[in-house]
Amino acid sequence: xxxxxxxxxxxxxxxxxxxxxxxxxxxxxxxxxxxxxxxxxxxxxxxxxxxxxxxxxxxxxxxxxxxxxxxxxxxxxxxxxxxxxxxxxxxxxxxxxxxxxxxxxxxxxxxxxxxxxxxxxxxxxxxxxxxxxxxxxxxxxxxxxxxxxxxxxxx
Amino acid sequence: xxxxxxxxxxxxxxxxxxxxxxxxxxxxxxxxxxxxxxxxxxxxxxxxxxxxxxxxxxxxxxxxxxxxxxxxxxxxxxxxxxxxxxxxxxxxxxxxxxxxxxxxxxxxxxxxxxxxxxxxxxxxxxxxxxxxxxxxxxxxxxxxxxxxxxxxxxx
DNA sequence: ATGACTGCAAAATATTTGCATATTC
DNA sequence: GAATATGCAAATATTTTGCAGTCAT
Numbered sequence: 001x002x003x004x005x006x007x008x009x010x011x012x013x014x015x016x017x018x019x020x021x022x023x024x025x026x027x028x029x030x031x032x033x034x035x036x037x038x039x040x041x042x043x044x045x046x047x048x049x050x051x052x053x054x055x056x057x058x059x060x061x062x063x064x065x066x067x068x069x070x071x072x073x074x075x076x077x078x079x080x081x082x083x084x085x086x087x088x089x090x091x092x093x094x095x096x097x098x099x100x101x102x103x104x105x106x107x108x109x110x111x112x113x114x115x116x117x118x119x120x121x122x123x124x125x126x127x128x129x130x131x132x133x134x135x136x137x138x139x140x141x142x143x144x145x146x147x148x149x150x151x152x153x154x155x
Numbered sequence: 156x157x158x159x160x161x162x163x164x165x166x167x168x169x170x171x172x173x174x175x176x177x178x179x180x181x182x183x184x185x186x187x188x189x190x191x192x193x194x195x196x197x198x199x200x201x202x203x204x205x206x207x208x209x210x211x212x213x214x215x216x217x218x219x220x221x222x223x224x225x226x227x228x229x230x231x232x233x234x235x236x237x238x239x240x241x242x243x244x245x246x247x248x249x250x251x252x253x254x255x256x257x258x259x260x261x262x263x264x265x266x267x268x269x270x271x272x273x274x275x276x277x278x279x280x281x282x283x284x285x286x287x288x289x290x291x292x293x294x295x296x297x298x299x300x301x302x303x304x305x306x307x308x309x310x
Numbered sequence: 311a312t313g314a315c316t317g318c319a320a321a322a323t324a325t326t327t328g329c330a331t332a333t334t335c
Numbered sequence: 336g337a338a339t340a341t342g343c344a345a346a347t348a349t350t351t352t353g354c355a356g357t358c359a360t
Contacts, residue, residue, distance in 0.1 A: 021334060023340065058342040074210050076203050079237035084324065108278060123263060124294035131288040139279035162346065178315065213317040218350065
């Protein structure tokens, strides 16, 4: 979707173009999602941060709006943790890595080879979405752990 | 894990080998999971079907046992639907397809190319698990739809 | 007898639904 | 003004927790 964080006017036009009424709440949520690109917030995080700014905002509304954005393919839903749904405004083809140490979800800018197969078919099934969810220990946690071991050995 | 559905004696030995006490509930749940290989049941399904056979079975126990099986890598947890966790006793490397029409989860026996990269590192992160979740319309639903359109055109 | 496992009830968390009110074009 | 969106409260669904009782060695 829109690469550069746009102003409200541009976002309004964007939503209208998608056949979505650009209400105040929708604009604010979309703006927030674009600003927080790469942070993969939950409904709760979005609600907690936004209702301070635009009260009264209802969690139901956040659920509704995110759901409609997912249907219109403006954002995508990520279920890597298994305990709650996270949302991502980066809808260019990419995949996700969940660090089991720090809990971060990291974007992996790798094209998924599944997508390459003949006209979106995999073993005869028509593929419309591909989610690569990898889990393990992220680069930063590995480095931190290495440093700790190094320090311990020096003492 | 065990390819051929074993008898209770073999399962008992298997669990003992993994350092897990082979209680009645654990054996029955493992037996059920192997029998229902490829059906990816939820906690609820497992509970509903098993408590008829082995009452009193508690849902808490089902949660406990499945969790311990996942930790010991006897089964794996699948979060493709986003609304509940499903379990899979097939732990050979494979991926999953969710049909948005019929709701089935289908095993895709494809190796994930992510796994091929240098010693389990992807972009510097250490990868311990890889889940490929694809969504779309399955072969059977595509065929059914095709037939319906064909019939409609004949009339 | 010790330690681990099970099961109930209650709590916690995440999400959905029904309906009255408010907003947008 | 008609259609749609929002927000509250309550309902539902999923999973976790605390604890008492039970089982196996």
